[in-house]
Amino acid sequence: MTGELTRRALLHGLGAAxxxxxxxxxxxxLGLVPGSQSHAFRAPQPGDFSLTGRxxxxxxxxxxxxxxxxxAYELRKAGYDVTILEAAKKVGGRNLTLRGGDEITEIGGxxxxxxFRDGTYFNAGPARIAQWMITMDYCRELGVPLEIFVNSxxxxxxxxxxxxVRYRTARADTYGYLGELLAKAxxxxxxxxxxxxxxxxxxxxxxxxxxxxxxxxxxxxGERRANTGPIPSVxxxxxxxxxxxxxxxxxxxxxxxxxxxxxxMDRIVDALAANVGRHRIKTNTPAxxxxxxxxxxxxxxxxxxxxxxxxxxxxxxxxLARIPGSLPPEVVQSLxxxxxxxxxxxxxxxxxxxxxxxxxxxxxxxxxxxxxxxIWYPSHGFHExxxxxxxxxxxxxxxxxYDALAPAARLERALKEGEKVHGPRxxxxxxxxxxxxxxxxxxxxxxxxxGLQGGLLEQAHGRVYLAGDxxxxxxxxxxxxxxxxxxxxxxxxERALKEN
Numbered sequence: 001m002t003g004e005l006t007r008r009a010l011l012h013g014l015g016a017a018x019x020x021x022x023x024x025x026x027x028x029x030l031g032l033v034p035g036s037q038s039h040a041f042r043a044p045q046p047g048d049f050s051l052t053g054r055x056x057x058x059x060x061x062x063x064x065x066x067x068x069x070x071x072a073y074e075l076r077k078a079g080y081d082v083t084i085l086e087a088a089k090k091v092g093g094r095n096l097t098l099r100g101g102d103e104i105t106e107i108g109g110x111x112x113x114x115x116f117r118d119g120t121y122f123n124a125g126p127a128r129i130a131q132w133m134i135t136m137d138y139c140r141e142l143g144v145p146l147e148i149f150v151n152s153x154x155x156x157x158x159x160x161x162x163x164x165v166r167y168r169t170a171r172a173d174t175y176g177y178l179g180e181l182l183a184k185a186x187x188x189x190x191x192x193x194x195x196x197x198x199x200x201x202x203x204x205x206x207x208x209x210x211x212x213x214x215x216x217x218x219x220x221x222g223e224r225r226a227n228t229g230p231i232p233s234v235x236x237x238x239x240x241x242x243x244x245x246x247x248x249x250x251x252x253x254x255x256x257x258x259x260x261x262x263x264x265m266d267r268i269v270d271a272l273a274a275n276v277g278r279h280r281i282k283t284n285t286p287a288x289x290x291x292x293x294x295x296x297x298x299x300x301x302x303x304x305x306x307x308x309x310x311x312x313x314x315x316x317x318x319x320l321a322r323i324p325g326s327l328p329p330e331v332v333q334s335l336x337x338x339x340x341x342x343x344x345x346x347x348x349x350x351x352x353x354x355x356x357x358x359x360x361x362x363x364x365x366x367x368x369x370x371x372x373x374x375i376w377y378p379s380h381g382f383h384e385x386x387x388x389x390x391x392x393x394x395x396x397x398x399x400x401x402y403d404a405l406a407p408a409a410r411l412e413r414a415l416k417e418g419e420k421v422h423g424p425r426x427x428x429x430x431x432x433x434x435x436x437x438x439x440x441x442x443x444x445x446x447x448x449x450x451g452l453q454g455g456l457l458e459q460a461h462g463r464v465y466l467a468g469d470x471x472x473x474x475x476x477x478x479x480x481x482x483x484x485x486x487x488x489x490x491x492x493x494e495r496a497l498k499e500n
Contacts, residue, residue, distance in 0.1 A: 041486045044078030044493040056080040057309035057496045060299050062287050065093020066478045067314035067467045069272035070138070070485035076276055078493065083306060084276070085299065087286035087315075087443040091273050094125040094444060095478065097264035098347065098434060106440035112407050115349075115432035119381075120388050121264045122347030124436040126478055127376070127390075128258040133479035135268070139261065142271035149258040150379040152249035153364020159421045160240045160369045167364075169225040170237075171246050172212070176219030177234045179211020187217065245367030253477065260379060268478070286443065287315075290325035292462035309499075310492050314467045314485070316340075317449050317457075327461055334456055338470060342439035343447025344399040346372075346391035346414050352429040353387040359422070371398050372417040386431070391418060395447065403437040410435045448476035460491060 049055055056079040061068045064086035072082045090096075098104070100116040104124075114122070128149045129135045139146055154168035165173075185191060186200055186207075195203065207213060212222035221231045240246075248254060261267040273281060289300040290311060297311040313320050321335035355361040355377050363379040376390035391414045392402070402410050411433050418426040438447040449470045457466055467481070467488040474480030 041490065043074055044080075044489065046077075046079040048078060048493070048497060052497050054497065054499070057492075057499075058307070059083075059310045059312060059492065060085065060297065060306050060308040061312045061314065062290075062299065062320075063087075063093060063314035064091035064273070064281055064283070065314060065468075065481065066095055066268070066272075067469065067481035067485045068093070068312070069269065069276060070482050071312050071314065071467055071488055072276045072280065073272050074486065074489040075492070080496075082276065082280055083308070084281045085285045085287055085301060085306070086281060086283045089284050091281060091283065092125075092266055092269040094438070094447070095265055095269050096123075096125045096436070097266035098122045098124050098436075099264070104434070104436065105442070106437055107442055107445070108440065110407065110440075112434050114347075114434045116347075116388070116434075117349070117386060117431065119384075120349050120386060122345075122349075122388055122390075122434060123260075123265045124345055124347070124434075125438075126265050128260055129478070130253050130255060130258055133253075133474075133477065134482045135478045136259065138272075138482060139259075139268065142268070142275065144267050144271050145262040146259045147262050147380060149260040150363025150377075151254060151256050151258045151365075153361060153377070155359075156361050156364040156375075156377065157366040157421060158240070158242065158245045158368075159366060160242050160245075161236075162420070164366075164421050166226065166228055167245075167366075169228045170240065172222065172225035173219075173232060173237045174240070174243075174246055175224075176211040176213070176222070177237050179207040179213050180217060180219040181234075183207045183211075183213060183217035241369045242367055248367070253474075262380070287323055290323055290327065290464065292326045292464055294462065297463045309463065309496070311464045312467055312485075312488050312492070313464060314481075316444055316446065317452060317468070317470055319443060319445060320466075327464065331456060331461055334452065337452065338449040339451040340446040340449045341395055342399040342403065342437075343393075343395045344402050344435065344437050344439075345393045346402075346410065346433065346435045348389045348391040348414075348433050349386065349431045350389065350429045351386055351431045353381075353384065354425045354429065355389070355422075356382065356387075358425060366421060368417075368421060370417045370420060371401065372414050373398060375418065375421065391415075391433070399437070399439065399447075402435070403439055407435050450475040458487070460495075465491060 058081045059075055061072050061082060061084045064084045068084055072084050075082050098114045099121045100114055100118065102114045103111055105111040128151060156167050157164045158167055158170040183204055186203055211219055212224055214220045249256065285301050287299050287301055291298045296307050296309055299306050299311060317335040317338055318340050321332050361377050362382055363377050366375040372392035373394040376393060378387050381387055415427050439445060452470055458471055465488045467484040469475050469477060469480030469484060471484045472480035474483065
């Protein structure tokens with residue numbers, strides 16, 4: 001795995017088979033993501049400047065995504081004069097929640113309007129927060145109410161080989177046969193060179209419980225599979241083509257419970273923007289040039305420019321690399337060297353919550369070997385009349401294949417695939433839909449970027465600083481954006497306290 005193309009091929013395969021979690025874990029093992037950015041953080045305070053006889057500086061922030069908003073929020077606590085320039089007409093970046101009447105226009109001009117009814121929303125970007133993430137701290141500080149996000153549900157399905165099996169049943173059968181096979185190997189002496197007699201006894205006791213094995217250490221089913229039909233053969237179970245579906249929820253960043261803001265993920269954006277001050281955010285203002293002349297930074301945009309003591313650029317790295325200015329060539333080259341991953345999601349609003357009424361599914365996901373990959377069931381609004389499913393959520397080649405289609409064709413293809421899992425009800429009672437192609441999202445052009453080496457990009461470049469989840473080991477998570485913003489804020493504040 002020494003060549004660039006080989007690494008890309010490996011990561012594409014892992015992303016397609018195991019999703020972002022498996023792919024990012026592999027990137028960490030290969031040294032393709034920076035180390036953790038976690039560090040002690042004391043938010044800057046206005047009083048810090050009174051001790052030095054200096055005053056807060058002017059800062060221009062490029063990008064009103066989570067990293068940009070968090071940077072401005074923390075700097076404003078200390079009285080910095082902060083202005084945010086945002087290229088899009090809406091703040092939030094990849095933290096995008098769509099409601100009825102919202103429009104999204106793709107690169108190329110295709111426009112969709114969300115036809116959702118009142119109360120329905122679609123988190124087209126991030127949708128869940130792990131309880132250990134710093135995002136939880138910001139929700140507490142900002143007063144953003146949270147509710148449980150059902151990340152895994154034993155009553156959802158694993159769909160593979162043309163067959164839908166309840167998640168609890170698929171896991172019980174898999175654990176059962178794994179336990180039986182390992183018990184046989186143990187009893188036949190295959191592990192004698194590795195285990196003492198006491199070890200073998202302990203292992204067999206563990207396997208009996210792990211696989212719910214009978215007296216003869218054979219798998220005969222059990223209460224864990226919930227009596228959902230005949231037990232499949234070991235060959236059928238080992239032939240399941242999506243083994244990651246049985247273990248993904250055990251990952252550190254996918255544990256239960258997880259959380260979501262009440263009313264949509266963009267409640268975090270709204271709270272940050274309100275604290276920064278909407279009047280300090282200029283939307284529809286993409287930067288056209290960034291110049292550091294040594295004394296100040298000048299950021300140009302159409303019909304104007306702004307001068308500041310410091311600049312914090314939080315744009316996607318491949319987008320920032322295209323903006324002319326004074327960044328060193330090696331920095332520009334590094335910004336464009338990451339793995340920019342495509343990703344897409346589909347929101348399906350139904351007039352009847354059939355997954356609850358007919359199939360007893362309340363939240364969680366169905367994992368499939370179909371090209372829709374995953375179906376997400378809502379974790380809020382239980383027993384209400386309407387509800388919204390995420391009809392697909394995928395990366396890389398699967399995302400690219402859907403993105404190449406017109407929205408109507410994406411919907412039709414996804415409905416045909418979903419019918420393989422849920423039957424005709426998947427098409428019935430559908431009220432509206434909208435599909436998000438992050439590769440085609442103007443000013444963003446990808447779901448996330450990974451594989452950038454930290455080092456050079458984490459440093460100050462004159463009076464220009466960088467921030468974004470792509471500078472941390474929490475790529476594709478809002479927590480990474482928050483952590484990176486905090487580091488940039490501390491670097492600027494330390495410098496500001498020293499400068500005349």
